[in-house]
Amino acid sequence: MSEGDPAGAEPAQPLQQRAARIVRQVGAPRLLVSAIVLLIGVFIARFSWQVPLISDAERALYDIRLMLTTSRAQQDPRVVMITYTDDTLINTQVRSPLDRRILADALKNLDKLGAKAIAIDIIVDQPTPNDDYLVDAFRSMKTPTYLAFTSAATNGRFIEQRQEEFLRDFQAKIRSSTVKPMSIELDTDRDRVVRAWPVQPKTLPPLLARAITGAQDNFDGYTRSIRFRLPLYDDRPVFSKLPIDLLANPDTAALMADQIKGRYVLIGGDLLDLDQFETPMKVITGDTTIGLEVHAHMLTQLLDGVQYGRIPRWGLWLTALLVILAGTLTALSDARAWKVALMLLGQAVFFSLLPFYLQWQGTDTRFLPAFGWSIGWLLAYSAIGAAARAVGSQQRRFAQSALGKYLPRDIASEIMRDPDRLALHGEKREIFVVFTDLEGFTKLSHAIPPETVASLLNRYLDTLSDVVLKYGGTIDKFVGDAVVAFWGAPISRPDDGERAARAAWAMYEAGEAFRKDVPEGVPPIGRTRVGLHWGEAIVGNFGGEGRIQYTALGDSMNTAARLESANKPLNTKVLASKAAVERSGLDWWRPLGRITLRGRATPVEIFEPVPEATAEERAYLAMLLKRTDQNDSKAFEELEKFASTNVRDAALANLVYRLQHMEPGGSYDLG
Structure with missing residues (x-):
């Protein structure tokens, strides 16, 4: 050691x-x-x-991972966003479709300011009075310009077939070597959060980021995560944003030249109720993101050549x-x-x-x-x-x-000294069995809270267990509120009969004390009924080496249980068989005749302990029963008179009733 x-x-x-x-x-x-x-x-x-529900947690964890590991960035000098704002809608008094004259004027000015390329995230899917003016602006563009395109087949929630036809016609009118269509469709997960590059249908033109940069191979087929970036400073976003009103006015547009020249210009809406998406950035910012900014993140990701590994x-x-x-x-x-x-x-x-x-x-830990x-x-x-x-x-x-x-201390100590005394293989032994039950506890358990039931039951079982161990018995098992115990195994003693008998009566008395000491509000609890029997049983370990459970099996266990059940119809408290009484060494028993237990054919002579009665009273009752068995009518009359003088003795009254309904020397069948 x-x-x-x-x-x-x-x-x-x-x-x-x-x-x-x-x-x-x-x-x-x-x-x-x-x-x-x-x-x-x-x-x-x-x-x-x-997996439903679990997938929601996975997405949330991914968003946290992405935002905690993403880089904080200075404002990107390569991209600028020009947006329609709610103020723009108020000033133009046009909400839907967005005012196209202001868009045309902005395009004309941007063309002069030297933008590297222009991408317009606006769907022109229905006519307005300013369409010709906008067409002329597109036809005059020298800067590479890309106009959003989508189809009813791929985006049926937002565009109908007739709108698609108008959009195709409009794209055909403006198409030139510098003006081309692009796809602006984004994919969301089941929780409607944008996390990854969309799958690009072959029926659509290149996605905004790929179209505006002219990329043909670098990000072709890339559908993994978008690299979202957070601003290094709260007051300086990753992408600068200008209202379209400034670019539509030639005077103010000229002042924006340094912010436009050589940059990718993205035009779209920044409106409260339009084109708003949830992204992983919401974990940090708490806000939604406009679609135009999502495209801006994808654009810079493409420009930096950042592709997450698989x-x-x-x-x-x-x-x-x-x-x-x-x-x-x-x-x-x-x-x-x-x-x-x-x-x-x-x-x-x-x-x-x-x-x-x-x-x-x-x-890419999406799907991790x-x-x-x-x-x-x-x-x-x-x-x-x-x-x-x-x-x-x-x-x-x-x-x-x-x-x-479950064993008394003296037996436990002896087994510790000599483990072989504990027969684990099972052996036939003559034992005294006590079986108890608490009257009406099942019904009571439905009338009080579960925690009260548990507390009462534990206290009750502890009380009765203490009685068993005090009198040297072995606790076999608890069956609900019932306690099963036996004497004579694993070690037998000469006074096992007396111990078992005294324990049976003490368990009844302990039950009476328990029922008088219950918390306020608990309905009355019934009395504890007890059955005592002596007989042969197989005692030992049952279940094999892997499950060691020391218990007793046999007819004596069943007889004790049936004696306990017989207390109710007989109005008794503790019932013992003649076999147990003869081996108890006690003289406090009074006979209560013969009965046939439920499910049995052989009658059983039963006895009840009455420690408070005198020896003369018990002997007198035994004599009357013996004469009544011999069909002595006077003895029965004396028994009736004896019972009438003890009006509170329900068990004695029940005995008289049974004798009235059975043949002399016979047995009362409990059915």
């Missing part, structure tokens, strides 16, 4: 041995359930972006399996608590930071199942941990019961 090991500590089992033992002991049904849970965990750890499918599968393996191994580990804590912390840090690291390094990893890990840990705990708890339950929880 090393100096650091506590005395008596057992060495930890190798992981493979622990796993093999769990597989052997846990059983096929639980193994099957665990395997199914593990498969579900693998599926979620790989495909969580496709995670291969095999990498996603490998990581998902690694996550499940980590959860499984952690659940199987029986290392010390501080080592397990370090293991958990290390895994949490690794799997939490890995997505951030990949995103920071330029890998970061939240799915945690769920998959938890499922694996829970499934394997539950199986491991099932095995451990089975062993702990028996050890706990055998060493004091």
Whole structure:
């Protein structure tokens, strides 16, 4: 033993041995359930972006990752946005379609200011009085200019077929070597957030970013994440923005020359209720983003040649399996608590930071199942941990019961000295069995809150358990509010009969004290009924080595339970069989005749303890019953008179009633 090991500590089992033992002991049904849970965990750890609800969490985590790892940028000198604002609509008194004269004037002035290229994110899909004026402006353009185009087939929510036809005709009128169409369509995820470059249909012209730069190959087919950038300073956005009113006026437009010359000019709307999109930037800014600015981010991404890397499918599968393996191994580990804590912390840090690291390094973590990893890990840990705990708890339950929880201290101590005294294989023993039940508790449990039920039941069972252990009994089991106990195993003693009898009466008295001491507002609780019997039973371990449960099986257990149930129709408190009474060594029993228990054919002589009665009273009742069995009518009359003088003795009145309805020397059938 090393100096650091506590005395008596057992060495930890190798992981493979622990796993093999769990597989052997846990059983096929639980193994099957665990395997199914593990498969579900693998599926979620790989495909969580496709799982409802979980996918929402994945998108939110992605947005956080992207914004926390994105670069803060100075204002980009290559792009300028010229926008229609709500003030523009007020000044022009035209809302829809947007005023085309002001657009035409702005184009004429921009053409003179030396813009590198112009992209117009406005759909000209219906006629206005200023169309000819706008056509003339387009035809005069010397600067490369691109006008938005979309189709009903690809964007049916916003444009109809007749609008598309007008748009095609208009594009044909203005098309030249410098004026061309472009696509402005954006794709959103299921939560209507723009995160990635759109899939480009072949029926549409090039996307704005590719069209305005003339790119043909660099970003062709790129559909991964958009690189959104945040401003370095709150008062200086990434892209400068000018109202179109300034560019439509020749005098003010001339003052904007330095902000236009050599730049890509993007024209569109910046209106409260038009062309607004949610993007990952909302995590930081809390605001939506106009479509024109989304295109600006894609444009600068293309100009910088920034393409996020792709995670291969095999990498996603490998990581998902690694996550499940980590959860499984952690659940199987029986290392010390501080080592397990370090293991958990290390895994949490690794799997939490890995997505951030990949995103920071330029890998597209969209569709990376970061939240799915945690769920998959938890499922694996829970499934394997539950199986491991099932095995451990089975062993702990028996050890706990055998060493004091269900055994009296003297027996537990003797078993500690001589473990062979505890027969785990099962053996036939003669035992005294006590079975109790709390009258009306099931009905009561529906009338009070669940937490009150739990509190009362735990206190009640603790009270009766203390009585059993006090009198040296073994607690077999709890069945709801019922307590099953026996004397005579695992170790028998000469006075087991007396111990069992005194315990039966003490359990009734403990139940009476319990019912008088309940919280305010709890309805009245019924009395505790008790059955006592002596007979043979098979006592020992049942369930195999993997599930150690020390219990007793046999007809004596059933007889005790039926005696307990007979208390109700007989108006008694504690009923004992003749076999138990004869071996109890006590003289406080009074006979209550013969009955045939439910489901039985053989009559049973029953007795009730009456410690408060005198020996003469008990002997007198026994004599009257013996004479009544011999068909002595005078004896029955004396019994009736005896019962009438004890009007509060319901059990005695019930005895008279039964004798009236049965043949002398017969048995009353409880059915």
